[in-house]
Amino acid sequence: MERVLDLVVQSIDVDALAQQVDVDALLRQVDVNRLVQRVDMNAVIEKVAVNALLDQVDINHLIARVDIDAIVRQTDLGAVVSMSSGHVAGRAVDIVRAQGVELDRLIDRWVRRLLRRKDPGLVAPPALRNAEAVT
């Protein structure tokens, strides 16, 4: 009997058979909603290893792509930040610090050009460099 079945199966041209099947018509008859209702989503979610999934996500890369300026502009976050942090002295300090860094970078660029340095130089001490690499 098995021998007969093997012979029958071997003689069938599966590709030709598949070409004759109207897959679209078949799919149209499928009630997706009913199918989904039968799926136990909780059981599916339980099987998903969320931590393993999150480990594969580059959070820093994601955050780098976030346009903070746009978020602040389009939401009330700006008002919250202004009210929570805001006094003129604090803002003045921010400006002084930011301008100081900009000026430092400018001077550094000129000195490097003057000394004809090609290498980018060290930007941070080793411990902080390693911390940067980790985060």
Add this chain to the structure above:
Amino acid sequence: MKTDTGQAAWVDTVGHYAGAASRFAAYAVDVIVSWAAFALALAGVSFAILIVTGRSVSWHTGSSISAAVVFAVWELTYFGYCWAAAGRTAGMALLGLRVVRADGTDLDPWRGVLRALVFPLSIILCGLGFAGILVQHEHRALHDLLAGTAVIYSWDAAAARLRFAAHAAGRPSPGRGAASPAPGEAVPPPSG
């Protein structure tokens, strides 16, 4: 100035070696603060002597050398204590700088005191000791090299950037007018 990602360049410099302008500005602030504190203390002492003895004391005549010595000790105490206790002076706190060990770890108190002790060497050598801040790879002055320290940017630049963005978005807190754009930030189009 903005990076390719549209982020102000100074945000990414936290933890990096601090440059000459910030360090000089911090030092200038420290000189003013320490000098003002010393002058105040001197005035206080003079007033106390006047009250107790009834005689006024002038620090500008015969006792000027002793005043200079006391001033030198005061400066040493000011810088030494600040570096040993917090790793930063008032000027450094204002400019968002911090002294760390050469490898970037937190400063030991004794190293802070040592830095204050060798600090005058950078001045005595016609200021050449400070040249390292400009030309040395790690922006370390002579006293940094001797004490095994370095100065880094240490301030909440990310929060500052958020504050700048909030102001630039034209949402000032009550009682304040619309803000001017932040340094290194683009001016957004007016909303509404």
